[in-house]
Amino acid sequence: MTESTVILVLVIVTALGFDFTNGFHDTANAMATSIATGALRPKMAVALSGLLNLVGAFLSVEVALTVTNAVVNLQTSNGTPKESLTADGGVALLLIILAGLVGGIVWNLLTWLLGLPSSSSHALFGGLIGATVAGLGWAGVNWNGNGSKLDGVVGKVILPAFLSPVVAGIVAAAGTWLIYRAVVGAATKYTENGFRWGQIGSASLVSLAHGTNDAQKTMGVITLALLASGHWTSTSSIPFWVKVCCAVAISAGTYLGGWRIIRTLGKGLVEITSPQGMAAESASAAVILASSHLGFALSTTHVATGSILGSGVGKPGAQVRWRVAGRMVSAWLITLPAAGLVGAIMWYIGDALGGVAGAIAIFVILLAAAGYMYLRSRKEPVGHHNVNDEWDETTAPAERVPANTAG
Amino acid sequence: MVNNLQFSLEAVWKVLLAGLVLGAGLPLIFALGVRSLAWGAGGDAEVHAGGSAGPKPQPVGTVIGWVLFAIVLAGIALGITFIVAGGLGKQLSFEHIFPTIVDKKH
Numbered sequence: 334m335t336e337s338t339v340i341l342v343l344v345i346v347t348a349l350g351f352d353f354t355n356g357f358h359d360t361a362n363a364m365a366t367s368i369a370t371g372a373l374r375p376k377m378a379v380a381l382s383g384l385l386n387l388v389g390a391f392l393s394v395e396v397a398l399t400v401t402n403a404v405v406n407l408q409t410s411n412g413t414p415k416e417s418l419t420a421d422g423g424v425a426l427l428l429i430i431l432a433g434l435v436g437g438i439v440w441n442l443l444t445w446l447l448g449l450p451s452s453s454s455h456a457l458f459g460g461l462i463g464a465t466v467a468g469l470g471w472a473g474v475n476w477n478g479n480g481s482k483l484d485g486v487v488g489k490v491i492l493p494a495f496l497s498p499v500v501a502g503i504v505a506a507a508g509t510w511l512i513y514r515a516v517v518g519a520a521t522k523y524t525e526n527g528f529r530w531g532q533i534g535s536a537s538l539v540s541l542a543h544g545t546n547d548a549q550k551t552m553g554v555i556t557l558a559l560l561a562s563g564h565w566t567s568t569s570s571i572p573f574w575v576k577v578c579c580a581v582a583i584s585a586g587t588y589l590g591g592w593r594i595i596r597t598l599g600k601g602l603v604e605i606t607s608p609q610g611m612a613a614e615s616a617s618a619a620v621i622l623a624s625s626h627l628g629f630a631l632s633t634t635h636v637a638t639g640s641i642l643g644s645g646v647g648k649p650g651a652q653v654r655w656r657v658a659g660r661m662v663s664a665w666l667i668t669l670p671a672a673g674l675v676g677a678i679m680w681y682i683g684d685a686l687g688g689v690a691g692a693i694a695i696f697v698i699l700l701a702a703a704g705y706m707y708l709r710s711r712k713e714p715v716g717h718h719n720v721n722d723e724w725d726e727t728t729a730p731a732e733r734v735p736a737n738t739a740g
Numbered sequence: 741m742v743n744n745l746q747f748s749l750e751a752v753w754k755v756l757l758a759g760l761v762l763g764a765g766l767p768l769i770f771a772l773g774v775r776s777l778a779w780g781a782g783g784d785a786e787v788h789a790g791g792s793a794g795p796k797p798q799p800v801g802t803v804i805g806w807v808l809f810a811i812v813l814a815g816i817a818l819g820i821t822f823i824v825a826g827g828l829g830k831q832l833s834f835e836h837i838f839p840t841i842v843d844k845k846h
Contacts, residue, residue: 392824480743483751496748500756515771519778523785527774538819546773564846612767619763622757622819629751673843 337422337562340692342556344427347696349582352551356386356687359547361595361616362637365540366610366644368720369599372529373536375590375717381533382540383588385460389544389680390580398568400553403630404458405465405556406473412563412568423561428683429461430558433690435699436460436676442670442706448593448601449664452632456672457550459489463673466631467680469722477633489630494665497631498639500716501620505640507649508612516608520692528607535614540587542621543633548583552576580626592715600724601657603645613640613648635665654724766815773808776801 363385364378373381398412407426408414416425437453437460442450465473466586478484516524555575555616559565565572599605605613617633617640623632638661645653757760778785781802788794833842 364823458826477744483747484746485744488747493742497750497755500759502753504759504763508767509762511764511768512771515768516775516778518787519775520785520787523778523781524774527770527777530772531774533768534816538816541820611769611770612764615767616759616763618764618819620759623755623758623762625752626758626822627751627754629748629755641785730821 335422336689337424337427338426339689340431341558341562341564342425343500343692343696344431344434344534345555345572345578347431347438347699348551348555348558349442350439350576350699351434351453351457351581352548352582353586353589353660355359355457355510356583357451357552357591358441358445358450358541358586358588358591358594359633362633363536363543363614364590365595365599365637366597366613367532367536368642369605370529370607370610370722372532372610375592375720376593378565378594379588379590379689379717381734382439383538383584385416385537386528386539386544386548387580387584389541389546390548392541397441398553398556398571398639400550401461401557401714402475403484404475404486405461406469406475412560414557419561419563421471423558423563424688425468426561427558428692429464430554430561432464432467432679432683432695433457433461433649433676434554435695436463436672436674439596439675440672441701442703444474444664445593446669446706446710447664448597448662450594450598450634450638451661451668452494452634453547454550454630454632455665455668457506457554458486459669460676461563462486462669463676464675464680467677468684483629489667491630493624493631494635497620497624497665498628498635498642501616501636501639502646503642505616505643506567506614506622507643509644512525512608513648514611515699515710524606528611531611532607532614533610535618538618539614539621539633539637542618542625544580546585546621546633552579555579567724570660573640578735590717591631592717594708594723596720596722597657598641599655599717602638602641602661603651604724605641606648607635609651610621613637613644616640616643620670635693637653655685762815762819766812769815770812771810773805773812776805776808780805 349609360379360382364382367373368375401407407418407429414426437456439451440456460472475485477487483489552571552575556565556571559572617637620636621633642658644654645651679695683695686694780798783794786795797846833840
């Protein structure tokens with residue numbers, strides 16, 4: 334095997350690892366409310382969501398080759414890698430992608446450990462931006478696009494992050510308010526059953542949309558790596574095995590279920606009822622679908638969180654734990670720079686050691702960090718058995734993890 | 741930056757509008773369906789004074805309820821078609837009011 338083939342294999346494994354974390358990080362977006370209200374048993378909910386993500390990933394045959402173009406200048410506009418980066422068998426480009434992916438995974442695992450629903454796409458983009466800045470300098474980043482359409486870090490990442498939770502929140506609040514007005518006079522016991530079905534249906538739509546949106550990103554990244562190392566030449570299609578691997582990785586991750594995050598979203602923000610759950614998931618599904626249609630890139634996590642908050646605001650007398658919401662928002666704000674920082678450090682380490690040794694070194698660092706965080710998580714396990722326990726601010730997992738693990 | 745802000749705001753109000761119609765409108769129709777079923781069922785499905793038998797069942801309520809559910813299901817079917825069509829490089833067109841699947845414009 335040549336040098337670039339070895340690195341390529343590491344990139345593919347790491348990319349699938351990222352896809353897997355993306356899956357379990359986002360199970361909560363679709364299923365947290367259904368689990369919290371008891372509309373679906375926890376195991377059933379993650380199985381349904383995993384299956385729908387699998388289906389969704391296969392539906393996304395649209396070529397996502399230019400996914401990195403939104404934030405960095407690694408590719409030309411038709412998807413082929415920049416020639417200056419492929420001179421040495423693609424090693425330069427592969428190292429940037431690998432370092433970026435490691436940044437994304439490390440941040441995803443850390444926020445999972447803290448039970449915080451941060452955006453996986455921000456983590457991926459953040460890691461890639463950091464690694465690109467380290468490798469190519471600030472000019473390698475596409476900050477604003479060329480001004481002709483919504484593009485660049487500002488247009489595709491930062492502005493949507495501020496706007497999409499607000500939009501989702503307004504829709505969910507309106508929906509919740511309308512639903513409660515509509516059923517005045519009917520017995521809650523009777524309506525509950527109907528709303529559970531509504532909740533399951535709307536949550537399923539969110540899962541499906543998630544599979545089509547998020548699996549695509551990893552498919553694009555892997556194909557870019559294959560192009561860079563000369564193992565693939567078409568810019569109008571993606572290798573079928575890449576599609577299969579990404580679909581399986583994201584749905585396996587979803588099925589594993591990020592229980593810590595499910596708990597925060599389902600129990601931590603709002604004590605949610607079935608009508609609120611239905612309103613929140615419907616708002617999420619509608620906003621995600623409408624946005625992808627209009628080319629407005631957004632993070633399913635931001636939308637889902639905004640929707641759940643909105644459903645708390647829209648129900649008269651409901652309690653919203655703004656402290657928990659505040660903690661989430663601060664995690665959102667630092668996701669991009671934090672993942673970027675990890676990505677940049679990884680690139681410097683990889684570059685200093687050079688070639689295969691550098692790539693293997695950062696891969697080992699990733700394994701060590703992942704292993705450490707997994708062991709930390711076992712001290713306060715959250716699973717399908719205790720995901721719905723009463724939320725107590727003082728014993729929430731996020732509160733008990735000492736600050737020194739954040740380094 | 742200024743351009744992006746402008747493009748965002750242009751996109752955002754459309755997302756908000758579509759979100760309100762589909763994301764709050766369909767749940768409202770669903771809720772009205774549930775309400776209507778309760779009216780159709782009568783008795784304990786309706787809030788009534790303790791000790792009394794509750795209102796009489798109204799079969800027409802059951803019918804209206806299921807019609808409303810059918811509307812919601814049609815809306816969801818459109819949503820799924822939308823996802824699938826997008827994945828296959830097609831898109832839904834409402835040019836002729838009735839939704840049709842056409843090739844994607846770029």
